[in-house]
Amino acid sequence: MTDERKLPQLVMRLANLASLPALELPAGYHLRHFEPGDELHWEAIVEKSFGWSRDFGRRIASHPYYQPERVLFICDQEKPVATACAWEEPQWEADCGYLHMVGVDPAYGGRGLGYSVSLAALHRMREEGKRHAVLETDDFRLSAIHIYLKLGYVPAYEGSELEERWRQVHDKLNIPFIPRPGVQAATKPGKPDKPNEDALVLNERHRIYGVIDGVSSMTGYCDADGSTGGWIAAQLLARELGADTPQLELREAVLRANSQLMQRMDEVGVDTSEKWKRWGAVFAVVKVHASYFEYVQSGDCMLFARYRDGSIRVMSRNQVAGFDHQSLTALRELKESGTLTEEEISLRMKPIAIGNRNLANMPGGYSVMNGDPALASLMEYGHISLANVQRIYAVSDGMFHFIENDEDPRKWEKFLNELDVQGIKAYMERLVEEEELDPLCEKYPRHKKSDDKSAVIVELARINSSV
Structure with missing residues (x-):
């Protein structure tokens, strides 16, 4: 030899x-x-x-x-x-x-x-x-x-x-080489002393990337280790999507995690007949192939693509924005009445929150991984050509809750421009500074001062330039 x-x-x-x-x-x-x-x-x-x-x-x-x-x-x-x-x-x-x-x-x-x-x-x-x-x-x-x-x-x-x-x-x-994409990613808890219910998916082997946002039960469940239901749900899905198994399909991985979540809730006695008592997770995840990418998405996690000409493609819809807007409007009206205590406002808001949670995986509601088999038909999934795609973005709602109900038609373009200019971590830090300036959520109406934040940016210029 x-x-x-x-x-x-x-x-x-x-x-x-x-x-x-x-x-x-x-x-x-x-x-x-x-x-x-x-x-x-x-x-x-x-x-x-x-x-x-x-x-x-x-x-x-x-x-x-x-x-x-x-x-x-x-x-x-x-x-x-x-x-x-x-x-x-x-x-x-x-x-x-x-x-x-x-x-x-x-x-x-x-x-x-x-x-x-x-x-x-x-x-x-x-x-x-x-x-x-x-x-x-x-x-x-x-x-x-x-x-x-x-x-x-x-x-x-x-x-x-x-x-x-x-x-x-x-x-x-003389065969085209498809390099691995460049990936920028970060996650940050809304409160330093609380578990981060967001999770990142960074599966280099299968080129699977995205974000997951855990949804805790309204009953306030925590296990012996202090893990919330939302954290458990997000980690179950992250484990399935991050697996090193040779064959890993996006949709099937989500559905496996969905079944595991139902089993986990049954094991600890969660009353799953009431949707608002369930744990859950929403997500935005992509799998990059040589000439196209697959995606799965649910809830208010968002997916975007930027093309070489600078144009932005919004690939998902914030499925809960309308329900959030309704509940925030109700909350504002209750506060403006001036006759109710914080406890009374909370009691009046609870039925609204329960009603919104009960719309999970309903045709008139939104999709969420909460153990319900209906997720199979209600989550969004598909594939998109990589032709001229420069970047793919996956973000959880904590990254954009200031603009969640903004009517500016260019809001997503402006948001992504800021991410590109500042980078994920710097953008998160600036967002935290703005949250601190609006602790009562008056300038930017939202349900809590600071939410968990996650983002992944997949840089595809290296791939497209090699094809």
């Missing part, structure tokens, strides 16, 4: 073995697994393919996962000319297959045998119950990497060094 091996090796993942293409061998070839006496055939193919010798007994037969059925050959008549192992290694997940020792006799190159024997190994993995697959390879094995990409494998990398190595590989293969 004359090419220099770099460590760590490059890793590639195949997210789903469920939809593999059918195996079709070239005419005159057939597939079989290892038979006694094939040791020398395997060693000869490996030496011709890789340029170094390996002993079958030490390399393969002594492995704890070894079975003859997992070592495959494609044969020309009776002669084995290509091989691959449908393998498993302990450092990967239990349901993850490992494509191992793919080799083709160079005299049989150019006939698609590397692709076919690899696909045969993937079929074998699926038959054994594997759900996804991984492999390790070297930077200089360009022909093999091209085959793996054709099979549906995608590069997996962490850190700038591996990203640069993959960029060089793609350049040599």
Whole structure:
């Protein structure tokens, strides 16, 4: 072997073995697994393919996962000319297959045998119950990497060094390289002494980014650790969306968290027959692909896109703004009456709040993850082309509660311009300063002086410039 091996090796993942293409061998070839006496055939193919010798007994037969059925050959008549192992290694997940020792006799190159024997190994993995697959390879094995990409494998990398190595590989293969997006994110509690019920989603592996805003029960539930229902709900969803599992779909992850939330509430005795007693979470999350992005959204978390020409696309609707406006109007009228104590005002506002909470996941209300299966049809989701998209923004309502009911048609554009100019953290600090100047919520009507704040900005200029 004359090419220099770099460590760590490059890793590639195949997210789903469920939809593999059918195996079709070239005419005159057939597939079989290892038979006694094939040791020398395997060693000869490996030496011709890789340029170094390996002993079958030490390399393969002594492995704890070894079975003859997992070592495959494609044969020309009776002669084995290509091989691959449908393998498993302990450092990967239990349901993850490992494509191992793919080799083709160079005299049989150019006939698609590397692709076919690899696909045969993937079929074998699926038959054994594997759900996804991984492999390790070297930077200089360009022909093999091209085959793996054709099979549906995608590069997996962490850190700038591996990203640069993959960029060089793609350049040599003359295949567009899709870099990871740049991400700016921050979250800040509304009160330093209270749990932050917001959560960030920063899943680099799956390029999933967004914000979650927990919604606490009006009953004031807290567990033994002092965690509110809203915090628990937000963390359940953040865990599902931040998972490292090979296959992660946005909508399905939300629905799994929704079911888990209902189970969690049932376990601690929450009366879920009354919606206003439930915990919940609203969210705005995207998953970035090579040429488009998916999104899921509910409640008053918001999603925006900025295009290269500077134009802004509002991709979501603040579903609770109208209900907030009604309740804030009622609150103002009660205060202006001048005849009611704070306690009396609170008692009169409670039925309004309960009524609004009971509109959760109703056609005339708004969507929220609160354990209700109706979320499946009422949350917003879809996909949007990345063509000319420069940035995607996901923000929780604490970032914009000053302008929640502003009638200025350019309010979102102005808001995003400020975020771009100041940056998320600086914008948050300035917002806190303004909240302190309006502690009674008179200049900017809102339900509390300061709310939890979260924002994620996904910078896509690097991606679009590479496509």
